[in-house]
Amino acid sequence: MRAPRLSFTDAFERIKSHRGVADDRGSAATSVLLAVLLAALVAVTVYIFAARIYGPPAAITSIGLRIDRQYDLTLYVTGAAFILAQLGLGYAILRFRDHGQRAQFTRGSTIAEVVWTSVTIVAFVGLGIAASRAWAEMRFTPASRNSIQVEVTTTQFVYTFRYPGADGKFGRLDPSLVNAPAGNPLGLDPNDALGRDDVVVPILTVPVNRPVELLLRSQDVIHNFFVRELRLQQDAVPGMVIPIHFTADRIGRYEIVCTQLCGLGHYKMHSFMDVVSESDYEQFLKRQAAPQ
Numbered sequence: 001m002r003a004p005r006l007s008f009t010d011a012f013e014r015i016k017s018h019r020g021v022a023d024d025r026g027s028a029a030t031s032v033l034l035a036v037l038l039a040a041l042v043a044v045t046v047y048i049f050a051a052r053i054y055g056p057p058a059a060i061t062s063i064g065l066r067i068d069r070q071y072d073l074t075l076y077v078t079g080a081a082f083i084l085a086q087l088g089l090g091y092a093i094l095r096f097r098d099h100g101q102r103a104q105f106t107r108g109s110t111i112a113e114v115v116w117t118s119v120t121i122v123a124f125v126g127l128g129i130a131a132s133r134a135w136a137e138m139r140f141t142p143a144s145r146n147s148i149q150v151e152v153t154t155t156q157f158v159y160t161f162r163y164p165g166a167d168g169k170f171g172r173l174d175p176s177l178v179n180a181p182a183g184n185p186l187g188l189d190p191n192d193a194l195g196r197d198d199v200v201v202p203i204l205t206v207p208v209n210r211p212v213e214l215l216l217r218s219q220d221v222i223h224n225f226f227v228r229e230l231r232l233q234q235d236a237v238p239g240m241v242i243p244i245h246f247t248a249d250r251i252g253r254y255e256i257v258c259t260q261l262c263g264l265g266h267y268k269m270h271s272f273m274d275v276v277s278e279s280d281y282e283q284f285l286k287r288q289a290a291p292q
C-alpha cells in the first residue's frame, strides 16, 4: 500500500502532538555535562601551569629573570581572563538551557561591548609596553665596552665559534677559501696577520659574570641561536652580522639549538655553551692558542 503524501504542516503538527507537554521542558543532562566538562578543563589547565609541569629551566642572566617575571605577569592576566571566560560560559550553558521556554531575540548591550573591548585593549597594550622594557634592555642597548667578542657562524648544520685571539682583532674572511674538510670552515685568509691567532672551535666557552657579545653570521640559509637558560633567541641571517649580548651568572654546560627549519639536518643542529670560571677561561684560551 502506498503511504499517503504528508504535507509539511501536517508533519509538523504530528511531531508536536507526539512529543507531548513533558518533552518540551528540555533536558538538563547535556548542559550539566558541558558545564562540568568546562570546569574540569579549567581545573586541569590551571594545575598544569601552577605546578609548572612544563616549566623552563632556571634563567642564568638578570634579564632572563626579568623576562620570566614578565611572562608570569602575562600568564596571570591572561589566566584570569581564561578562568572567568570558561566558568562564565559554563554558567551560561546551565542557566539558559532549554526549559521549554520560547527563544528570545536580544540586541545585546552596547555598554558591555565597549567595556570588555576597552579592558582587553588596556590589558594587551599595557602588557606589551611593560614587556618592551625587558626586551629593549637586551636589544636596544649596545654591549658594554669590556665585552668578550665571539663570532658565531652557522652553516648547515653546525655552529662554529671564533675568538679574536691575543690581538683582540678578527682576521679577514674570504668566502672562496671556505673549506671545512681542509680545516678552514670559515674561510680565514692565511695572508692576514690579524687572523693568525684567531681561535676557531665547535663549542662556545665563556667566563661567568662577564659580558659577552656574540656576532651572528650565516654561510647559507637562516639559522638561529637559542639557549633556553639565557632566554635569548636570535636568527642568523646570510649577509648580516647580528650582535647580541648577555652576562651568564651560573657555571655549567647549556645547549645551543637552532630553531629555524634550515634543512634536512635541522633536527640535529646544536652545540653547547660552557660557562666557566675566569681561570678556566684563561686556561681554555691558552690551550687553544698553543698549537697555532
Ligand code: CUA
Pocket (backbone or CB within 6 Å): 154, 156, 157, 222, 223, 224, 258, 259, 260, 261, 262, 263, 266, 267, 269
Ligand atoms: Cu640551522 Cu635549523
